[in-house]
Amino acid sequence: MTSITYVWSELGGDPARLARVSTVVREGLLPARLPVRELARACVGACALAGAELGARRAGLDRVPGVRVDDGAVATAFTSERRLLVDGRAPELFAPLSRFWRTADGWVRTHANYPHHRERLLKSLDVPDDPAAVEAAMAGRSARDVEDAVYAAGGLAVALRTPEEWAAHPQAAEVAARPLVERGRLDGARARTFPDLTGTALLPAAGLRVLDLTRVLAGPVATRTLALLGADVLRLDAPGLPELPDQHTDTGFGKRSALLDLTADRRRFEELLADADVVVTGYRPGALDRFGLSPEALAERRPGLVVAQVSAWGAYGPWGDRRGFDSLVQVATGIAAVEGSAGRPGALPAQALDHGTGYLLAAGVLRALTEQSYDGGSRVVRVALARTAAWLMSGAGREAEGGEAVPGAGVWLGETDSPVGRLRYARPPVFFEGGPREWRRPPGPWGADPAAWA
Structure with a gap:
């Protein structure tokens, strides 16, 4: 079973849709002992296919648009935080005590x-x-x-x-017993009716509102992808928990960023929730439950919601309540x-667990929205970095393959002015026929937007 076949199956997708995916294989990218390039390609490809499927459903197309996955674009996007320049300055990726x-x-x-x-x-x-x-x-x-x-x-x-x-x-053992993407139905809410699609680009998530309660990479990568596909994404952060500016810039494309105290501003949050279609959370499992933000509690107050959760170790087992990073x-x-050598530990050529899990989460949301249009029901989608790691360690569908030479990385980089400066950035790797090629807006400063829907 190839990597993308496995991922699409885990997402509950129709296997016939896989015929719509083509791949540009390029040698020498994301070099590692483990099959990182195959994992990255599969996660992005499945996400793009989920987007194309939802777009076809909403637009009433006879068939799903063709999906093209280019290893060059994927590898560049999986190292987006390293590619970022702000007014020519490269970001600091790890602090001196992170090593x-x-x-x-x-x-x-x-x-x-x-x-x-x-x-x-x-x-x-x-x-x-x-x-x-x-x-x-x-x-x-x-x-x-x-x-x-x-x-x-x-x-x-x-x-x-x-x-x-x-x-x-x-x-x-707890991680291995779970599917790569956990998917569930929370209630019997009626089938989703989407707003009509307008405009020239096929935007599967157009007209949908996403509350983004995530930090660091995996969750923000997922919501950045939903923003690319047309969603109105509003990221909410606690005022007393500032974000790293460059990290926020890298994952902030297409979104707005606001500050909201879930205790003091609870009424405002409930007003936002009432009009939300998707809530994405990326905090330590259980950390938001005291605010009434468990999937079950959210769906009770907002029937028809899709709740997507990402964690480091999974929301179960002895490490289920632990914080963690890629x-x-x-x-x-x-x-x-x-990946180590000479008695020293090593690392993957990208934060592939973060990026890969982020695209898996976005794909799970898109598939949940498609399923809602047929069968209704509030939905929950869960992913974990440790589960993605288990898949990678198992071989991630290592495939014998040839490939093309690698062109310059500049092919997959873009430049734009933004409220935080002139940016060089990794362009989105998610591509299907008629779909968007760029985000609709550059990132802005952390917390600079009002806590309101556009």
Whole structure:
């Protein structure tokens, strides 16, 4: 079974639709021991096919538009945060304390890009904000001890595990038992009726409103893709939890960004929810439940809603309530061990778990909307970085194939003026006949828009 066949099956798609997908294979991109290029191609291809299917449904077309997946565009998009330039300046991707550290018995990777995570890391180790002090503290402790201590303090650190060690972990068993994309129906809401499509481009999500309650990469990649396909995406963030500016710029294309306190501004949130079609969440599992934002609670207040959730480890098992990021999931699941060399851990050539899972989540939303147009029902879609990692580690449908030479990366890069400066950026890789080629608006500053639908 090829990668895209597997993904499309996991999404519940009609296998006959796969005949509408063509691929431009290019050698040398996303080089790794694991089949990263195949995973990336499959996630983007399935997302594009889900978009084409919904567009055909809404436009009353006799057949689904043809989908074209180009490895060059996909590889560039999977490294979008590295391709970004703001007024010619490249962003800082990882803070000084976000890295691998040698411990007394192995390795640990930490994530301290956000100030509150850095402070918790330093507090758990009882050291000043100095890499040399952190290095010395790590060297005297076991990797698992550091992992437990930092997580207990609310920070982020994960011990390096081999694939075999991860397979023996109870969280791995929980992850392996789940589908790549979890899909469910929450109620018997009536079939969805879409607004008429207008304009020259085929925009499957036109007229739909998406509340974006996500951070970092996977969730924002999903909502950035929905914005490309025509959705009105409104990202909401808590005023006291600022975002990294460059990260927000990279994933902010096509969206608006507003600040909203879910406690103090609860009435405003409920007004937004009443007119929403999709809610996407990317916080630690359970973190939003106290605000009445579980899928069941949301669907009860807004029947017919699609609720999409992304997490690091999955919303189940002993690590179900843990925070996590792509780099840490790579370390825990054995990917860093497989990609390492000379006794040192390695990393994938892109944050492929984040990007791949983001396109899977967008595809799940698009398929849920298509299914609603036939069968109704509020829907829930769940994905997890650790589940995407399990698929990658299993081979992700490694395919023997030839390919074309790789043209310059500039082919898949664009430039535009924006409220935050002149941007160079990765162009969207999702393409089907008649579909959009660019976002309708550039990103703006974090939290600069009103908390209102356009």
